[in-house]
Amino acid sequence: MLTIDVGSQAGEWGYPIHVGHGILPQLGRRCMELGLGPRGAVVADAALGSRVDAVVEILREAGFDMMTVPLAGGDAGKNLRSAEQIFGRLIEAELDRKSWILAVGGGVAGDMAGFVAATFLRGVDWVQVPTTIVAQVDASIGGKTAVNHELGKNMIGSFHQPRMVLTDTEFLLTLPRPERVAGLAEVVKHAVIRDDSLFTFLEKHLEEVVEMEIDADGLDWLIGRNAEIKAAVIEADEKEGDLRAILNYGHTIGHAIESVGHGMDPTSDYGRYRHGEAVILGMAAAAEIAQRRGLWSPADRRRQDALLERLGVPPGIAGLPVDRIVKRTRADKKRLDGNLRFVLPRRIGEVALVDDVDEETVRAGVVYIQERYP
Ligand SMILES: NC(=O)c1ccc[n+]([C@@H]2O[C@H](COP(=O)([O-])OP(=O)(O)OC[C@H]3O[C@@H](n4cnc5c(N)ncnc54)[C@H](O)[C@@H]3O)[C@@H](O)[C@H]2O)c1
Ligand SMILES: [Zn+2]
Structure with missing residues (x-):
């Protein structure tokens, strides 16, 4: 324990x-x-x-x-x-x-x-x-x-x-499998923003975790490490001001996808995507944006894409209108100067807050995931 x-x-x-x-x-x-x-x-x-x-x-x-x-x-x-x-x-x-x-x-x-x-x-x-x-x-x-x-x-x-x-x-x-996958999206997020050794652990054991075939000690370590990461970010936030914002990695476009997807199917509880599923798409889009901005290496980016694909990138995003996703992203994250703040990876385990991502780049990120994960 x-x-x-x-x-x-x-x-x-x-x-x-x-x-x-x-x-x-x-x-x-x-x-x-x-x-x-x-x-x-x-x-x-x-x-x-x-x-x-x-x-x-x-x-x-x-x-x-x-x-x-x-x-x-x-x-x-x-x-x-x-x-x-x-x-x-x-x-x-x-x-x-x-x-x-x-x-x-x-x-x-x-x-x-x-x-x-x-x-x-x-x-x-x-x-x-x-x-x-x-x-x-x-x-x-x-x-x-x-x-x-x-x-x-x-x-x-x-x-x-x-x-x-x-x-x-x-x-x-x-826990039903789709709920496990949705939860593991936040786990991948924690690894990318804060902990490359957690990322390496996931690269080794992802399927065991998804299928809940991992042993009890491994599961305790995984959940404990993630609780530690979130707790540490929140504690440090009190000193460093906006550190908590890094927990929004994958969430800027992810939230937009979630709410546009919800609008397409208002009768369902969670719409087209669970929150975690939308975050998977959001991280894949952020990966493209970060690479366009020259923030991280193609090699690191490929590692994230590969892990997300093993976890399961949900299909159907091609059916959502790009314009509405981009507009919704803006509405959620209105900044004083009109640009959007993004949490973007520098490498596995480290992210940067980037305040000047323009709309064209956001659009490119959305179009990228639509083409790659239709
Ligand atoms: N307070 C925060 O900081 C914070 C952070 C993230 C998410 N949230 C909120 O959390 C909610 C999402 O949480 P969630 O994904 O746990 O949703 P949830 O509580 O709806 O649980 C998901 C599903 O799993 C079922 N379930 C729960 N435990 C189970 C178990 N052990 N075995 C089998 N089934 C089980 C539930 O009945 C439900 O159908 C959202 O409302 C979101 O806004 C809050
Ligand atoms: Zn989340």
Whole structure:
């Protein structure tokens, strides 16, 4: 087991992230050690079935009296209406300011439960048990909580740091393959922006990870290393100002593809692409832009392309209008001088923030992925 202590330099907040295979039974003892109140609510993804009952039982054995609030996974239910229903349950149960919230599930459960914890009675303690790759390496770290509005994703929320994150990598064994691939997009992102040895690990073991055939120690190392990278970027951001922006690698064009793809299929929960799938396309486009700008070598760029292709670059991008993707990229990232800020790789493990990428170059990046991955 690995513990990452994440916190602000000024000591204003801090909490441990425990990562390990099969560590869920430690939850009760660890919550006791945090001095959490005797009562609370487990806000949990219903897809986890009996594993949620196991969580409640572990907490009961440690002396906690927890109610269960089931949630549906997926962004469609991550909204104020669902939050209001949860508030209703908490108020009916007469939970007070000493009570606390446990989030069990993917990024949706974490964002929802965190939002509820941030706002219920002006804020109560909360703990996270993330159960998807996205949640374990990304969403559970950094304290961002939010719900969606029909006019935009994550539009309503606040920062509210949890007291602890307990990351049991055993949960990942039941994660459907497309969710694993989407989560691994963020893992590849972490490797390109910060860690060439993580990239080399992925080059050696990607298929084992995608198929969840990797051994428990390898999986713990992988998830732990990624949690460390995100935590380190967030901590350093407090000193260095805009370091956190490097986490947006692949996301500038990726977000645009995601939202244009969503517009093409509004009935579906995530549209044409999952967030992670759009990020794969976004990184492939950024690779082209970076090479056009002479930032990185064709050899490094080929390594990224090869890894993304092994992970699986989603098809269908040729069917989306270039103009709308480019326009959407601009709308998302409006800069004072009209140019776009991009996170672009210098080499595997190091990126630069580039403020003067013109529209033609963005377009070239989009056209490139459309031709290469139709
Ligand atoms: N707060 C942040 O900093 C942050 C960062 C990244 C993403 N997010 C948010 O996270 C959400 C995406 O997270 P996600 O990809 O985890 O989505 P999710 O929570 O919807 O989970 C994806 C799917 O996996 C299912 N699932 C969860 N755990 C499972 C398990 N162990 N076995 C089988 N199935 C399981 C869920 O029911 C769902 O169908 C988005 O809403 C996004 O905005 C937040
Ligand atoms: Zn992302």
